[in-house]
Amino acid sequence: MGSGQWMVEKRSGLENDSFLKEHETPSESGCLSIIVLGASGDLAKKKTFPALYHLYRQGFLHPDEVHIFGYARTRISDDELRDRIRGYLGKEAEVVSKFLQLIKYVSGSYDTEDGFQLLDKEISQHEVSKNSAEGSSRRLFYLALPPSVYPTVCRMIRKCCMNKSDNGGWTRIVIEKPFGKDLESAENLSAHIGELFEEAQLFRIDHYLGKELVQNLLVLRFANRFFLPLWNRDNISNVQIVFRENFGTEGRGGYFDEYGIIRDIIQNHLLQILCLVAMEKPVSLKPEYIRDEKVKVLQSVLPIRDEDVVLGQYEGYRDDPTVPDQSNTPTFATVVLRIHNERWEGVPFILKAGKALHSSKAEIRVQFKDVPGDIFKCQKQGRNEFVIRLQPSEAMYMKLTVKQPGLEMSTVQSELDLSYMQRYQGVPIPEAYERLILDTIRGDQQHFVRRDELKAAWEIFTPLLHRIDNGEMKPKEYQPGSRGPVEADELLAKAGYVQTHGYIWIPPTL
Numbered sequence: 170m171g172s173g174q175w176m177v178e179k180r181s182g183l184e185n186d187s188f189l190k191e192h193e194t195p196s197e198s199g200c201l202s203i204i205v206l207g208a209s210g211d212l213a214k215k216k217t218f219p220a221l222y223h224l225y226r227q228g229f230l231h232p233d234e235v236h237i238f239g240y241a242r243t244r245i246s247d248d249e250l251r252d253r254i255r256g257y258l259g260k261e262a263e264v265v266s267k268f269l270q271l272i273k274y275v276s277g278s279y280d281t282e283d284g285f286q287l288l289d290k291e292i293s294q295h296e297v298s299k300n301s302a303e304g305s306s307r308r309l310f311y312l313a314l315p316p317s318v319y320p321t322v323c324r325m326i327r328k329c330c331m332n333k334s335d336n337g338g339w340t341r342i343v344i345e346k347p348f349g350k351d352l353e354s355a356e357n358l359s360a361h362i363g364e365l366f367e368e369a370q371l372f373r374i375d376h377y378l379g380k381e382l383v384q385n386l387l388v389l390r391f392a393n394r395f396f397l398p399l400w401n402r403d404n405i406s407n408v409q410i411v412f413r414e415n416f417g418t419e420g421r422g423g424y425f426d427e428y429g430i431i432r433d434i435i436q437n438h439l440l441q442i443l444c445l446v447a448m449e450k451p452v453s454l455k456p457e458y459i460r461d462e463k464v465k466v467l468q469s470v471l472p473i474r475d476e477d478v479v480l481g482q483y484e485g486y487r488d489d490p491t492v493p494d495q496s497n498t499p500t501f502a503t504v505v506l507r508i509h510n511e512r513w514e515g516v517p518f519i520l521k522a523g524k525a526l527h528s529s530k531a532e533i534r535v536q537f538k539d540v541p542g543d544i545f546k547c548q549k550q551g552r553n554e555f556v557i558r559l560q561p562s563e564a565m566y567m568k569l570t571v572k573q574p575g576l577e578m579s580t581v582q583s584e585l586d587l588s589y590m591q592r593y594q595g596v597p598i599p600e601a602y603e604r605l606i607l608d609t610i611r612g613d614q615q616h617f618v619r620r621d622e623l624k625a626a627w628e629i630f631t632p633l634l635h636r637i638d639n640g641e642m643k644p645k646e647y648q649p650g651s652r653g654p655v656e657a658d659e660l661l662a663k664a665g666y667v668q669t670h671g672y673i674w675i676p677p678t679l
């Protein structure tokens with residue numbers, strides 16, 4: 170297990186510290202059933218099953234207590250499902266085979282009881298075979314399904330598949346985004362699901378919250394004296410949160426066209442990051458305290474102004490046969506958000522996301538104000554920036570001005586660089602889904618989206634989304650492989666971002 174072992178130890182080390190002292194959960198002895206609904210689909214194959222495999226491989230899922238069920242309408246056998254996912258798991262054939270033996274497939278529809286009764290029977294048989302005391306078993310339902318079927322599926326689970334009584338066991342539901350299309354539909358969905366399950370049973374997953382450097386944000390901000398006095402409107406000029414992909418919608422055009430880049434990336438992934446960058450220090454690491462602070466930030470965001478938005482659509486997007494010829498859906502957007510509170514008044518938060526651009530990356534870029542009284546006359550060289558590179562090549566670096574080595578007293582831009590590949594050589598960084606599924610098993614909701622958080626997020630974007638849906642705002646065309654519409658860079662400059670010309674950060678090699 171080598172480096173995996175290191176990670177296991179580190180994780181339990183973290184728990185032994187302050188975190189779990191506040192999260193003491195009674196010991197859970199019952200067996201665990203993980204049910205992947207939509208098991209025949211893309212997400213299940215590429216993310217959910219591989220994440221379960223990695224947890225298994227690292228010893229987080231014990232073969233004596235865990236069983237995994239796949240459920241979907243497609244009529245396939247256990248072995249056919251195993252063959253579909255095998256190639257996405259790993260190279261250790263023996264471990265892969267043992268893992269696959271834990272999986273059973275049940276076929277059934279999403280809106281009738283027969284299939285769910287059969288599923289319940291299979292789960293119960295597994296529980297009995299493991300001598301799980303009545304009511305002590307744990308059932309985790311992962312909805313890797315289109316949102317249109319969430320309501321019926323949740324109803325069926327509630328009716329047919331709940332853990333039978335309360336003896337330390339539980340039933341939990343993991344729901345994938347998109348959670349609705351606007352404020353009203355999200356609230357309807359929340360109300361419907363809320364009638365069936367307690368909030369504590371619901372895990373609304375946003376996989377960006379499982380990324381290593383996103384999880385590091387609270388540690389960085391609140392465990393380092395460096396940042397505490399600087400993290401405010403007195404010192405920070407602007408913050409950019411950027412997502413770029415260098416490929417288009419690639420076979421997901423039908424789904425994407427209904428949602429667009431704001432619903433797909435900005436309203437959830439980037440806004441969640443904004444919360445962690447901008448929130449106040451929570452009372453403690455208790456999930457509810459953290460989520461309370463996130464909600465407060467969201468509620469302080471001012472209505473979005475038209476002049477703070479640039480939309481784009483890449484040339485060729487509408488050639489996809491699943492995309493309507495007249496589609497007005499943005500594949501690119503820059504949106505400037507303004508937070509009306511004591512810490513952030515006047516600091517633009519620039520959220521930028523796009524498909525089919527010149528590169529793939531996700532990062533947070535905090536740009537500081539100019540130094541007052543510039544005796545070195547170096548301000549034109551560039552401003553201080555603190556950059557958190559989420560992917561690829563996880564890193565954080567501080568761009569700063571230093572003396573050019575040599576006899577002359579001249580200045581140059583350089584950086585303090587913490588590149589993970591170099592600093593943590595050989596330490597595997599867990600996939601976001603792996604971490605988040607483990608959290609659901611542990612019942613830790615810190616990295617999941619609470620109902621009021623979701624509502625506040627939709628409140629920010631719904632008016633803009635409705636204007637786009639009604640054709641009142643049009644995306645500008647951009648070339649695939651470009652930086653997006655030029656107007657986006659103009660908006661960036663207008664918002665106060667000062668680009669450092671001639672400086673490029675190159676991730677260090679080993």
Ligand SMILES: NC(=O)C1=CN([C@@H]2O[C@H](COP(=O)(O)OP(=O)(O)OC[C@H]3O[C@@H](n4cnc5c(N)ncnc54)[C@H](OP(=O)(O)O)[C@@H]3O)[C@@H](O)[C@H]2O)C=CC1
Pocket residue numbers: 207208209210211212213241242243279312313314315316317318345346347
């Ligand atoms: N794919 C990805 O990378 C990501 C996906 N997501 C979200 O995860 C969820 C699942 O995504 P993904 O796996 O791509 O979706 P799929 O389109 O692959 O659907 C998953 C399964 O659901 C069933 N299904 C598909 N369409 C319908 C329908 N109209 N009515 C009923 N059942 C249907 C199919 O199973 P069967 O016909 O066998 O029942 C299918 O195999 C979605 O909410 C998506 O937005 C989120 C982030 C990334």
Ligand SMILES: O=C1O[C@H](COP(=O)(O)O)[C@@H](O)[C@H](O)[C@H]1O
Pocket residue numbers: 376414433434531
């Ligand atoms: O949720 C989504 O995220 C992916 C990008 O995820 P990443 O972890 O690879 O950065 C994006 O491609 C997809 O459109 C979106 O639905």
